[in-house]
Amino acid sequence: MTATAPSADERLTRTSPLRRLLGRPELGSVVGALAVFLFFALVADGFVRAAGLSTVLYAASTIGIMAVPVALLMIGGEFDLSAGVMVTSSALISSMVSYQLTANVWVGVGVSLLATLALGFFNGYVLTRTGLPSFIITLGTFLMLTGLNLGFTKLISGTVSTKTIADMEGFSSAKALFASVLTVGGVDFKVTILWWLGLVALASWILLRTRAGNWIFAVGGGKEAARAVGVPVDATRIGLYTGVALAAWIAGQHLLFSFDAVQSGEGVGKELTYIIAAVIGGCLITGGYGSAIGSAVGALIFGMTDKGIVFAEWNPDWFKFFLGAMLLLATLLNAWVRKRAEATT
Amino acid sequence: MKAGIPVVTVNSGSEESRAFGALTHIGQDETIAGEAVGDELNGRGRKKALCVLHEQGNVGHEQRCAGVRKTFDGTVQNLYVEGTDMSAVQSSVGAKLQADPSVDAVVTLGAPYADTAVKAREDAGGEAEIATFDLNAKVAAGLEDGTLGFAVDQQPYLQGYEAVDLLWLYRYNADTLGGGRPVLTGPQIITRDQAAELKGYAERGTR
Numbered sequence: 001m002t003a004t005a006p007s008a009d010e011r012l013t014r015t016s017p018l019r020r021l022l023g024r025p026e027l028g029s030v031v032g033a034l035a036v037f038l039f040f041a042l043v044a045d046g047f048v049r050a051a052g053l054s055t056v057l058y059a060a061s062t063i064g065i066m067a068v069p070v071a072l073l074m075i076g077g078e079f080d081l082s083a084g085v086m087v088t089s090s091a092l093i094s095s096m097v098s099y100q101l102t103a104n105v106w107v108g109v110g111v112s113l114l115a116t117l118a119l120g121f122f123n124g125y126v127l128t129r130t131g132l133p134s135f136i137i138t139l140g141t142f143l144m145l146t147g148l149n150l151g152f153t154k155l156i157s158g159t160v161s162t163k164t165i166a167d168m169e170g171f172s173s174a175k176a177l178f179a180s181v182l183t184v185g186g187v188d189f190k191v192t193i194l195w196w197l198g199l200v201a202l203a204s205w206i207l208l209r210t211r212a213g214n215w216i217f218a219v220g221g222g223k224e225a226a227r228a229v230g231v232p233v234d235a236t237r238i239g240l241y242t243g244v245a246l247a248a249w250i251a252g253q254h255l256l257f258s259f260d261a262v263q264s265g266e267g268v269g270k271e272l273t274y275i276i277a278a279v280i281g282g283c284l285i286t287g288g289y290g291s292a293i294g295s296a297v298g299a300l301i302f303g304m305t306d307k308g309i310v311f312a313e314w315n316p317d318w319f320k321f322f323l324g325a326m327l328l329l330a331t332l333l334n335a336w337v338r339k340r341a342e343a344t345t
Numbered sequence: 346m347k348a349g350i351p352v353v354t355v356n357s358g359s360e361e362s363r364a365f366g367a368l369t370h371i372g373q374d375e376t377i378a379g380e381a382v383g384d385e386l387n388g389r390g391r392k393k394a395l396c397v398l399h400e401q402g403n404v405g406h407e408q409r410c411a412g413v414r415k416t417f418d419g420t421v422q423n424l425y426v427e428g429t430d431m432s433a434v435q436s437s438v439g440a441k442l443q444a445d446p447s448v449d450a451v452v453t454l455g456a457p458y459a460d461t462a463v464k465a466r467e468d469a470g471g472e473a474e475i476a477t478f479d480l481n482a483k484v485a486a487g488l489e490d491g492t493l494g495f496a497v498d499q500q501p502y503l504q505g506y507e508a509v510d511l512l513w514l515y516r517y518n519a520d521t522l523g524g525g526r527p528v529l530t531g532p533q534i535i536t537r538d539q540a541a542e543l544k545g546y547a548e549r550g551t552r
Contacts, residue, residue: 046443055443055468059436084429158550161457164483188468192432258464259431261483263457268429306433310440316423320401 022341025282026294028334032280033301036330040308047311050187057189060303061196064296065251066270067277068199069243071295072207074278076240077220077287078134082123082141083244084270089145090116090252091262092153095162104170113249119145120245124238146268153264166260178250179258192254196296199247203292216240220287277302280331282338301330351515353508356501357405359527368515370527371507373499375405378532379412382476382497383421385534386450389494391474392419394450397438399428399458406454409478413452422448426458434458435465442469450474450494456481463492480535480552485544488537499531502551 021027046052066083073080093115098108119141126137150160157163165171180191207213215236218226227233256262281298283290305326314322346352346366354362354370362370386394394417396410414421424441427433442448442465451466451473453459459477466473474494477484487493507530514520522528535543546552 044444046440049443051469052440052443055436055439058468059433062430062432062436159481161481255431258435259460261457261460263431266429266431269427270430303436307436307440310424310437311444313441313444316425319425 025289025291026297027282027341028336028338029281029294029297029301029330031337032330032334033297033304035333036301036304036308036326040304040312044308044311044313047308050185052307052311054187054189056303056307057193059307060296060300061190061192062251062254063273063277063302064196064299065192065199065254066244066247066274067281067295067299068196068203068292069240069247070274071278071281071283071290071292071298072203072216073240073244074275074283074285075207075220075287075290076216076237077223078127078237078240079138079275080123080241080244081135081138081271082119082145083138083248083274084267084272085142085145085149086116086119086245086248086267087251087255087270088149088262088264088267089119090249091256092149092162092252092264094253095165095256095262096152096156098165098168099163100156102168105165105168105174106170108165109174109253112252116245116249116252117242118245120242120248121238123244124241127241128234128237142271149264149267153262160265161263162261164261165256171257171260174253175257178253178256195250195254196299199250200292200296207292212236212239217288220289222288273302276327280327280334282334302327305330351512353511355504355508362527363525368521369511369523371504371511371530372527373504373529373531374527375408376412376415377529378478378497378499379409379414380416381412381532381534382409382452382478383413383416385476385495385497386413386452387416387418389450389474391417391450393445393448394419394421394452395438395441395448395473396421396423397434397451397453397458397462398423398425399434399453399455401425409454410452419450428455428458431457431461434461435468438462438465439468442466442471442473446471448473450476453477455479456484456496459484459487459493459496463487480543480547482544482547485535485540485547488535488540489544491537494536496535497532498535498552500533500552501530503530 040047070083090112094108094112097111098105123138123141127134181188182191215231218231219233219236223233277298278295280301281294305323309319309322352367354367356372359370359372396413398406400406410423426437451462453462456477456479459475460483462475476494478497480496480498484496488496511522543552
């Protein structure tokens with residue numbers, strides 16, 4: 001008998017919590033977010049006041065609600081260019097169904113949920129059936145929805161926006177759920193912030209604690225390999241698109257119950273903002289890597305920068321330049337921090 | 346034109362209309378409309394106005410804000426917002442009002458944005474008066490209940506109506522209007538006093 005103890009399997013060695021933290025995809029973006037926050041706290045007066053932070057959080061939450069499922073989809077290796085106008089479609093369906101049927105607005109909200117999920121399913125189903133790049137398929141859906149939004153709105157309402165549904169039955173209860181304001185310690189916060197945090201928690205749990213989460217990473221890392229080991233690739237991808245649709249429904253209902261009438265041309269260009277938030281938050285454009293919390297940090301960076309420039313009262317003519325430069329700097333900082341983190345682990 | 350078909354041009358393009366050889370141009374002048382807003386703000390004792398542009402690079406929008414700047418005795422600041430995202434418009438206008446509480450007038454360049462500016466004012470607090478270009482039923486309701494100060498209407502329905510009417514008059518009676526200059530359908534300043542009446546017309550889609 002020998003006395004030497006068997007050396008522990010290297011897969012079972014415990015890594016220190018610090019090392020684990022440094023290895024997280026969202027770490028770089030958290031540092032970037034802190035830097036952006038400190039910067040605007042110094043240069044913009046109103047930014048760090050409670051009301052200012054509430055405004056910034058509202059802006060971040062409306063991006064963040066959509067950035068969560070878009071990030072999951074990108075981890076799964078796909079894009080959704082229809083995500084922006086799908087929010088508008090969802091709001092329009094809800095509004096017009098309620099108005100035309102003179103029904104309780106919850107009827108419209110329900111119909112809108114089913115119809116929006118069907119749109120997401122359509123994206124996923126066509127993708128898995130045709131094998132075409134998701135870029136092309138969702139570009140098609142994006143353009144079709146943009147046309148349908150205008151076409152149906154004009155056909156039904158006669159103008160480019162829906163009629164107000166503020167005086168209809170069920171409006172106040174639906175508004176309470178999707179577009180209310182909560183007062184915490186004398187400061188007003190929009191309920192979208194709670195929806196956002198809820199979605200981040202749900203998505204993080206799915207990604208890190210469930211089998212479906214493993215499938216998402218596997219599909220994004222390499223779909224053929226994933227298929228070979230028995231991952232339901234098609235179901236996972238359809239599920240991811242349906243997830244985007246679910247969030248589009250939530251964001252769409254917020255839009256409707258916040259403004260009670262919907263402009264049919266809204267949402268164009270927002271899909272890029274959601275993708276930007278996911279990428280700033282550490283998602284790889286090529287798939288297989290990223291996190292839901294990262295998408296939230298990305299949305300926060302975008303929201304802070306977008307509103308911070310207004311708070312700082314910089315020359316409005318140069319707004320987009322400042323926005324682009326700040327985002328680039330924040331992302332460079334992310335990449336640098338991540339590289340340093342990888343070098344030490 | 347060469348085939349002898351009479352042409353009346355509508356809405357924007359008053360400069361090009363004459364060179365093109367149109368009988369008349371029925372339309373609006375964005376600078377003149379902006380100037381009317383500046384005058385009205387002066388009359389209401391405002392000192393610092395915010396001009397909210399919802400489309401970057403739109404020449405008409407720049408002209409409207411430049412018109413306001415020309416006649417307004419106070420200062421005018423521009424704010425570019427993302428017009429395709431109402432909640433972003435709301436948070437940007439809200440941020441601006443928080444950043445500069447001395448802003449006492451907000452001018453939006455399209456009817457739907459007026460209501461969003463009202464929501465931004467609710468978020469930010471303060472007493473800034475909100476005025477808007479264009480009219481719809483909701484703007485009329487806002488004027489009526491006092492959440493909006495005034496609106497500037499250019500009567501786009503009348504532009505289309507008059508164009509056809511003028512073509513008919515030309516055929517029937519060889520009439521022309523404007524004496525070679527554009528015929529303007531605006532600006533018309535609308536306040537609480539006319540709101541109730543116009544609300545009905547806006548709802549049926551003729552205002």
